[in-house]
Amino acid sequence: MQQKQNSFYIIAITFVATLGGLLFGYDTAVISGAEKSIEAYLITELGLGSLVHGATISSALIGCIIGGIVSGFFSSKFGRKHSLIIASILFLLSALGSAYPEFLFFTKGEPTIALLITFNFYRIIGGIGVGLASAVVPVYIGEIAPANIRGRLVSFNQFAIIFGMLVVYFVNWGIANGQTLEWINDIGWRLMFASEAIPALLFCLFLFFVPETPRYLALNEQDNKALAILTKINGPKIAKNILEEIKQTVTVSSGKLLSFGKTVIVIGILLSVFQQFVGINVALYYAPRIFESMGAAKDASMLQTIVMGLVNVVFTVIAILTVDKLGRKPLLITGSIGMAIGMFGVAGMAFANIIGIGTLIFIIIFTASFMMSWGPICWVLISEIFPYKIRGQAVAIAVAAQWAANYFISSTYPMMMEFSGGLTYGFYGAMSVLSALFVWKFVPETKGKSLEEMEHIWKKTSSEQHQII
Structure with missing residues (x-):
């Protein structure tokens, strides 16, 4: 019975963490449904060329690079769990801001360069969330999971990424199906981006119910909390041995990169x-x-x-x-x-x-x-x-x-x-x-x-x- 409870606890934690992977896939693929509407806006409304179109479509990748770079600072300074909470908030802001970029200027959405810059800003914000989640989610799962099933649980993150892409393809199709091109270019693309707010909000809420990783807690001298989590996952006998191993590496290691x-x-x-x-x-x-x-x-x-x-x-x-x-x-x-x-x-x-x-x-x-x-x-x-x-x-x-x-x-x-x-x-x-x-x-x-x-x-x-x- 104890083993089943442990398994359920580990799976539940992994499920919550891999919502970050799902949002990774969702955010990077949501642009596919809105791509034609963005092209029409840029070329027809603003008279811009394909170079700006390509830069707008790929702007989230810039955020991904930034998110990857800052992930080390965030995960070390604020912890793995709180870094994921920050990522979930970035996903939420990106979803709503990309859907309604004119809200920042309190305008009715008239085509302007400022509006385009604001849209790209929110896409970059989402990209930072993707970069942050892509770095922290595998680390979080890897530090929580027992060694014998760690590879399997971390691999679930890749499944969640691919599944997130599939989900958003169907969401985009469902929004556009049976609608006129004018409606899609006016409203439909907004709903596609806004739809990401639902999994982003769920991810944020669920994260408050999962623990910080025991290795991060041990590093920050919170041994009792670390032992409690390790005990719940591995059982009391193994937990003490794992904590001892963690404490030894924490004690003898220096923090320099090389x-x-x-x-x-x-x-x-x-x-x-x-x-x-x-x-x-x-x-x-x-x-x-x-x-x-x-x-x-x-x-x-x-x-x-x-x-x-x-x-x-x-x-x-x-x-x-x-x-x-x-x-x-x-x-x-x-x-x-x-x-x-x-x-x-x-x-x-x-x-x-x-x-x-x-x-x-x-x-x-x-x-x-x-x-x-x-x-x-x-x-x-x-x-x-x-x-x-x-x-x-x-x-x-x-x-x-x-x-x-x-x-x-x-x-x-x-x-x-x-x-x-x-x-x-x-x-x-x-x-x-x-x-x-x-x-x-x-x-x-x-x-x-x-x-x-x-x-x-x-x-x-x-x-x-x-x-x-």
């Missing part, structure tokens, strides 16, 4: 960069355009995108079920090989100028391979590999690098495609091969290890490097 050497920081950054350089967000953001450019009609391209979305969910579930059984490294290497096959296949089809079902099959192989490996497991490793005293700073650097790589890959895709479609997809395939070699050579296996055991590994590595020097 106190465990450069290797762990470089590995964290490269995990984040490879996750984006394999081209996944090109496949997700530009899927309809990819299929249209390869000969699919507009309706068919949207249907193929939905098929990709379902594949994403199914293979993310596979990762959740296997990450604590098979380990992180085997899944990452297998996924990299699958991604390479998928991207080289698409590149070959592009070079041969062949348009057909084969392209869709190769893209599905690529996305399925990513979702069962690099999608969720990169976040798992980022939450696990960094020693506690530098975790906030190190995760912030890794997440900021990830969003910067995301922005770079997404923004260069159209230009690369104009040069050569085959070379573009071949580049992503080459990155997939390099990611496999990187994991095989440099990334440690973390399956079943406590966060404190990982800290001892990096201490040993750092000590050996100093002896060599």
Whole structure:
């Protein structure tokens, strides 16, 4: 009976935390339904060009980079729980502000540059919330979860991100279905952005009922609270041992970023960069355009995108079920090989100028391979590999690098495609091969290890490097 109560408690905490992941996906994808309305507003009403259109659509990514950078300060200064509460408030402000940007000026929404700047401001605010949540949610779950199921629980965050994207696609469709273009351009796009306020408010309210992580509490000399939470999760006997391990690492660790050497920081950054350089967000953001450019009609391209979305969910579930059984490294290497096959296949089809079902099959192989490996497991490793005293700073650097790589890959895709479609997809395939070699050579296996055991590994590595020097 005690075990069931513990399991329910852990699952409940994880569910609340992964609402941050759902909002991550929701906020980044909500723009897709309003994109045409924004284009009409910018070009028809304000007479601006495609450059401003592209900057407006991607403005949230700027906030994501900022959110990633500041996440270390927030999570260390205010705690993991309160950082997530701040993120939820940012999501709420972004939802309402993006829907009604004219409220700040008390105008009726006449087209003005000031109104456009205000809209972008609120989108950046939402992006900061995304960047903050993307860094803190995996850390929060990783510090709460028992070692034997930690990978599975952190992987739920990736599932929540993908699920959030699917939810908002259906919400956008439900708002626009059967309505005139004029109504969508006047009211519909506002409702799409405002709809995010509902999960944002629920996320904020639920967070008041979950605990701070025991590791953060122990670091701040709140041992009784930390022990109470550990006891509720792991039982009294194990809880005392875990707290003792935590206290030892807290006592002996220094808080300097490079106190465990450069290797762990470089590995964290490269995990984040490879996750984006394999081209996944090109496949997700530009899927309809990819299929249209390869000969699919507009309706068919949207249907193929939905098929990709379902594949994403199914293979993310596979990762959740296997990450604590098979380990992180085997899944990452297998996924990299699958991604390479998928991207080289698409590149070959592009070079041969062949348009057909084969392209869709190769893209599905690529996305399925990513979702069962690099999608969720990169976040798992980022939450696990960094020693506690530098975790906030190190995760912030890794997440900021990830969003910067995301922005770079997404923004260069159209230009690369104009040069050569085959070379573009071949580049992503080459990155997939390099990611496999990187994991095989440099990334440690973390399956079943406590966060404190990982800290001892990096201490040993750092000590050996100093002896060599």
